[in-house]
Amino acid sequence: MVNKNLLLPREKYAEVSQQYGPSPFTFEIKNEKQVLFYFAANHSHDSNNHQYPILREYWDRFLKATEGKEKVVLVEGGVRRIEKDEEVAVRRGSEGSLITFLANKANVPVISPDPSLEKLAEQFPDVSKEEVLLMRFINKVDSFQRHSLSGTFEDVMEDWCKQRRGMETWKDIDISLPNMEEIYKRVLGKDFDLKDNMNQLADPNKTGTRMNEVATLLTDAREISIVSEIERCWKEGKSIFAIFGSGHLIAQRPALEKLLI
Numbered sequence: 486m487v488n489k490n491l492l493l494p495r496e497k498y499a500e501v502s503q504q505y506g507p508s509p510f511t512f513e514i515k516n517e518k519q520v521l522f523y524f525a526a527n528h529s530h531d532s533n534n535h536q537y538p539i540l541r542e543y544w545d546r547f548l549k550a551t552e553g554k555e556k557v558v559l560v561e562g563g564v565r566r567i568e569k570d571e572e573v574a575v576r577r578g579s580e581g582s583l584i585t586f587l588a589n590k591a592n593v594p595v596i597s598p599d600p601s602l603e604k605l606a607e608q609f610p611d612v613s614k615e616e617v618l619l620m621r622f623i624n625k626v627d628s629f630q631r632h633s634l635s636g637t638f639e640d641v642m643e644d645w646c647k648q649r650r651g652m653e654t655w656k657d658i659d660i661s662l663p664n665m666e667e668i669y670k671r672v673l674g675k676d677f678d679l680k681d682n683m684n685q686l687a688d689p690n691k692t693g694t695r696m697n698e699v700a701t702l703l704t705d706a707r708e709i710s711i712v713s714e715i716e717r718c719w720k721e722g723k724s725i726f727a728i729f730g731s732g733h734l735i736a737q738r739p740a741l742e743k744l745l746i
Contacts, residue, residue: 487712489705491740498690501735508731509536511543512738514745519554519724521715521745522547525731526580530632532572540580540728544587547726556724558588558595559714561733565595576635584728593726598714603654605706615668616699618649618658620687622665623696627683638679672696690732708733712740719745 493501508527513520524543527536547556565585568574574582588595606617625645629638636644642662649660658664666677672695673686686696689704711733718725 487709487716487740487744489709491712491743492705492708493736493739495690495701498732498735502732505731505735509539510731510734512734512741514741519719519722520547520550521719521725521727521741522550523734523741524580524584524726524728525734526728528579528628528632528730530576530579530628532575534575536580537575537583540583541587544584544726547724548591548593551724554724555722556593556726557718558584558593559711559718559725559727559729560584560595560597561599561729563597563599563601579632580728584726588726596714598711599707599729600710602703605703605710608706609702612699612702614654615658616672616695617703618655618660619665619668619672620696620699620703621649622669623683623687626679627687630679630683704736708736708740712737712744715741716744 505525508525510525512523512525515521522543524540526540527534529536560581562578562581565574565578565582567589568577568582568586571583571586574586578585585595602617602620603614606612606614622645625642629641635641639662642665646660646662646665649655669677685691686694687700688697689700691697711727711729715725715727715737
């Protein structure tokens, strides 16, 4: 298992991230046998977003560089279903679903080394189920605030609640917008306000709230899992196309340079 100390220290994240500029951006490691192409994405659900022509070109470069070689795609947030076309893929699952669509066309396997927050939380007994659910809620609200999600806030959140209600994990919790707002108030000590910056609350590189603490614990565990899988595939001689949110690359890059170069 990858040592956490190989990751970029959280207190250095703000300084280091300024060196990259806005996402998307890319990072590569190569040797005489294989390559790692890492696409650091912005999670846009808008098919007209500037990242998508960049992603398609980068994917074509990867295919040319790895022709005849064993390769694999590593994607964030679990393995996605294959959508009917590229536009639908972007709308439903941003870059993760698009690369799944493209990889399927090229007969390249797709795996996800990204455990669910619920699974990761099992490592931390002091993180409650309600806090994990609240993190999911905050992430969804943040996505609504920053990206082009169709429908009103109430419609988007009702769809989200319906998905959670069907999960065994949440069978003992009332999954509804009013109750999520109650959990929000109970954990954070203030009323839910859609005008608040949810990205700040979900940011593992910030401090000040219980959710920042939870985000740091769970995100560090995610980074370790992702880097460990990249290292495993690399040791097997596979070329890798990794596609994760930009913050993941910034945090993981020191570990990748140490383990793969």
